[in-house]
Amino acid sequence: MAPALIEPRVLRGFRDYLPEEMIPRQRMINTITAVFERHGFAPLGTPALEYSEVLLGKYGADAEKLLFRFTDNGGRDVSLRYDLTLSLARVAAQYGNLPVPFKRYQIAPVWRAERPGHGRFREFYQCDVDIVGAAGPLAEYECIQVDYDVMTALGIEKFSIHVSNRKLLEGLSSKLGVADGAQSRAIARTIDKLPSQGEEAVRTLLSSDAGLNSKQIGTVFEYLSLKGSNEAILAQLRQFFANTPEAHSGIESLETIIRCTGAAGIPEGTVELDLSIARGLDYYTGTVYETFLLDLPALGSVMSGGRYDGLVSIFSGQDVPAVGISVGIDRLFSGLKETGRIPQAATVSQVLVTVFSESTTPQSLQAATRLRSLGVAAEVAVEGGALRRQLKYANKQHIPFALIIGPDEAENGTMTLRDMESGEQRSFATIEAVAARVLDQRDDHRS
Amino acid sequence: MAPALIEPRVLRGFRDYLPEEMIPRQRMINTITAVFERHGFAPLGTPALEYSEVLLGKYGADAEKLLFRFTDNGGRDVSLRYDLTLSLARVAAQYGNLPVPFKRYQIAPVWRAERPGHGRFREFYQCDVDIVGAAGPLAEYECIQVDYDVMTALGIEKFSIHVSNRKLLEGLSSKLGVADGAQSRAIARTIDKLPSQGEEAVRTLLSSDAGLNSKQIGTVFEYLSLKGSNEAILAQLRQFFANTPEAHSGIESLETIIRCTGAAGIPEGTVELDLSIARGLDYYTGTVYETFLLDLPALGSVMSGGRYDGLVSIFSGQDVPAVGISVGIDRLFSGLKETGRIPQAATVSQVLVTVFSESTTPQSLQAATRLRSLGVAAEVAVEGGALRRQLKYANKQHIPFALIIGPDEAENGTMTLRDMESGEQRSFATIEAVAARVLDQRDDHRS
Numbered sequence: 001m002a003p004a005l006i007e008p009r010v011l012r013g014f015r016d017y018l019p020e021e022m023i024p025r026q027r028m029i030n031t032i033t034a035v036f037e038r039h040g041f042a043p044l045g046t047p048a049l050e051y052s053e054v055l056l057g058k059y060g061a062d063a064e065k066l067l068f069r070f071t072d073n074g075g076r077d078v079s080l081r082y083d084l085t086l087s088l089a090r091v092a093a094q095y096g097n098l099p100v101p102f103k104r105y106q107i108a109p110v111w112r113a114e115r116p117g118h119g120r121f122r123e124f125y126q127c128d129v130d131i132v133g134a135a136g137p138l139a140e141y142e143c144i145q146v147d148y149d150v151m152t153a154l155g156i157e158k159f160s161i162h163v164s165n166r167k168l169l170e171g172l173s174s175k176l177g178v179a180d181g182a183q184s185r186a187i188a189r190t191i192d193k194l195p196s197q198g199e200e201a202v203r204t205l206l207s208s209d210a211g212l213n214s215k216q217i218g219t220v221f222e223y224l225s226l227k228g229s230n231e232a233i234l235a236q237l238r239q240f241f242a243n244t245p246e247a248h249s250g251i252e253s254l255e256t257i258i259r260c261t262g263a264a265g266i267p268e269g270t271v272e273l274d275l276s277i278a279r280g281l282d283y284y285t286g287t288v289y290e291t292f293l294l295d296l297p298a299l300g301s302v303m304s305g306g307r308y309d310g311l312v313s314i315f316s317g318q319d320v321p322a323v324g325i326s327v328g329i330d331r332l333f334s335g336l337k338e339t340g341r342i343p344q345a346a347t348v349s350q351v352l353v354t355v356f357s358e359s360t361t362p363q364s365l366q367a368a369t370r371l372r373s374l375g376v377a378a379e380v381a382v383e384g385g386a387l388r389r390q391l392k393y394a395n396k397q398h399i400p401f402a403l404i405i406g407p408d409e410a411e412n413g414t415m416t417l418r419d420m421e422s423g424e425q426r427s428f429a430t431i432e433a434v435a436a437r438v439l440d441q442r443d444d445h446r447s
Numbered sequence: 448m449a450p451a452l453i454e455p456r457v458l459r460g461f462r463d464y465l466p467e468e469m470i471p472r473q474r475m476i477n478t479i480t481a482v483f484e485r486h487g488f489a490p491l492g493t494p495a496l497e498y499s500e501v502l503l504g505k506y507g508a509d510a511e512k513l514l515f516r517f518t519d520n521g522g523r524d525v526s527l528r529y530d531l532t533l534s535l536a537r538v539a540a541q542y543g544n545l546p547v548p549f550k551r552y553q554i555a556p557v558w559r560a561e562r563p564g565h566g567r568f569r570e571f572y573q574c575d576v577d578i579v580g581a582a583g584p585l586a587e588y589e590c591i592q593v594d595y596d597v598m599t600a601l602g603i604e605k606f607s608i609h610v611s612n613r614k615l616l617e618g619l620s621s622k623l624g625v626a627d628g629a630q631s632r633a634i635a636r637t638i639d640k641l642p643s644q645g646e647e648a649v650r651t652l653l654s655s656d657a658g659l660n661s662k663q664i665g666t667v668f669e670y671l672s673l674k675g676s677n678e679a680i681l682a683q684l685r686q687f688f689a690n691t692p693e694a695h696s697g698i699e700s701l702e703t704i705i706r707c708t709g710a711a712g713i714p715e716g717t718v719e720l721d722l723s724i725a726r727g728l729d730y731y732t733g734t735v736y737e738t739f740l741l742d743l744p745a746l747g748s749v750m751s752g753g754r755y756d757g758l759v760s761i762f763s764g765q766d767v768p769a770v771g772i773s774v775g776i777d778r779l780f781s782g783l784k785e786t787g788r789i790p791q792a793a794t795v796s797q798v799l800v801t802v803f804s805e806s807t808t809p810q811s812l813q814a815a816t817r818l819r820s821l822g823v824a825a826e827v828a829v830e831g832g833a834l835r836r837q838l839k840y841a842n843k844q845h846i847p848f849a850l851i852i853g854p855d856e857a858e859n860g861t862m863t864l865r866d867m868e869s870g871e872q873r874s875f876a877t878i879e880a881v882a883a884r885v886l887d888q889r890d891d892h893r894s
Contacts, residue, residue, distance in 0.1 A: 006762055008762040010541075011496055016493050016542075018491065018545075021492075022491055039825075040824055041795070043470060043795075045472075046463050047462065047463070048527075049458055049461060050457070068520070070517035073515075094456065099844050111495070113519065123495060135830070138808070141812075141829075142827060142829050260812055263813065264812040264813060316452070316455070349487035355585065361710065362706075362711070369592070369712060375485075379487025382548060383582070393546065
């Protein structure tokens, strides 16, 4: 009796990336990686599974419910990582010989048992750069420069990097007479919901969740109403927080960042102070960033992060400053796709080397080997069969060329190259000439 | 009261890859990826978590005990993937519109709850190419060509690709009068242990585990003693299996593969027929491969695979041929390291751009930005401080150059480039000249 068939399916909230999705995605990741490395960030790898205690108690209660947490075969309480930042903080505390500052990037999946929905998955990739051990505003500026360079390298012209600082919210709490850390964090989390939920909802939540009275809520909105050019906002902040020293270092950081932005030639208007930016996670302590595509504001932030000086000390007991920024590659990819910036690609092959018969197969294999050594992605039609069928495959796969070596060609040492789009066929005497023709075409397509 | 510190540690059998390990590892993976793509394999992504039923019943009982299997928040029976092959088989059955043949590669972690030990980890990377939907021996040859090209691209000169075919073992079972599939597979698994456990152990296991009598065991060793040149082994196989049709298609595949190897110019002696190669996993049905570094035979196979025609039908009910090969990148990396082929690298930065004071910072930021646009990996010394301290960091990190822009340089528009190894300092008038000097040096280092 044949065993029952097993239904081929993926878990809800998980997905396969088929080549047509994976090829442009991988190219996007390669572009981002090149920017990270050009800034001197080095790659780091950490395990997918961590002791649960490494992850618990840092994200806030809402996030913790989303952990994929279980007991392993050895009875250990383990969880799939929820983000890459906690593992980095662990690494920073665990190894004594890391450079200071420690600049690393990591591009890897994370897992959250969210209710799956539009653009929300249970497995998705994070793509982070972080600088551990640098306290000054230049490190915060560096993340903005990386942000700008990533967007530019991806061919995005219209985007805006919104910046604020958690220290301002500490100042705001002080001004409100709120001394309790938990209440302070609730205010930050609530302000973070302003862009998505609007002013009325935030007013209600500031009362119900953050426990503020109407006078205090008035002060919060006075703060949130500080608008204008970056310079105008900085001037208003200095006035608003004149008697609130808790906010002063935050204002200074923002001043330096804005100055550096101009110095390094980031175009005016790209970096905007925006006091509604707070970031939801509890661990942020300083400058915070979000990045929006001007064509698709509803997409939400595609690159976000901030300073989180307290996180490493949970493991090491020592204060270690840290700041980082993360590309939301899934969201960004879907945004680029929507605006037509992702070229279609279902194949990486540039030439299908056809196979005619057993007697000509050696020539086909040699041609493929030599094309590859000349930098051409050459696929051999391993199933052979009728030439028509082989060409049909090249067509379906959008492979730009087919190389045909039949008995005539094999005898006189020539090759026929067929342009799959036009159908034009040309005879070539050398493999170098074939490669040159194919690589030419590739450049045309890519430019 | 401060909360108790959490000990920073990784789970047993898991590990962090710090930059000094991750940088050369990533370069190795990039080289391998380039070979895969030059052969026309396209990337595929699949989830880390699968329904347990997708994985169960395919690897054999020993392997199944090693699954990281648990019940998720929604009550589903799920497992972390054990290899990449099963997910590929699921994908091949799940999507109707895949090309035939479907050539994909995937480089991703897999998880097995093995007893951790020397070179054995619970999380490790697999690096696979597979061709689904191609039944002929050219597809099997293609995997050997990929194997050869990967080894060569990694600069390995002395290696040997050992090839056999599971159909020969089917023929052997038939010759032994063994009709039971489970007993047949037990024979294959036991033969697979010959290189690691030796002849005496295999004789014992063939009796105790595979249930063979001494005459049958004699026949097995008669088979295993067929040695000599590839042509000599093929001739002996034809004789040995003259009356055993089950083995004939296997012999024909091996003949074609050996012929193609010569035709494509793979040097004589690189591909060796080796009848002790069986592969442990149950799902193999045809040609099987293993690859050994001649300098380090004890390392075991660094690139292995084979044909597994029955696997997709578990999901689809239809016979779909498939063949693939997998680079054991962890093992290969440790082998390359041991033989001095992995250059030390703890940084990706080529220049540390130093920061002198607030007034010269704009020039430093501009220089870094322009260096990056010229293709140089330029890191800004974001923590500033004494120049001596900045240079000490460059030294410790083995960053080859430091760019110094002090007040004098800022005023007269020059830059001083310090070669960190020799200590030599030279003044440059343009950033292009600085970039040219740095990139020159880089080529020196890499060649």
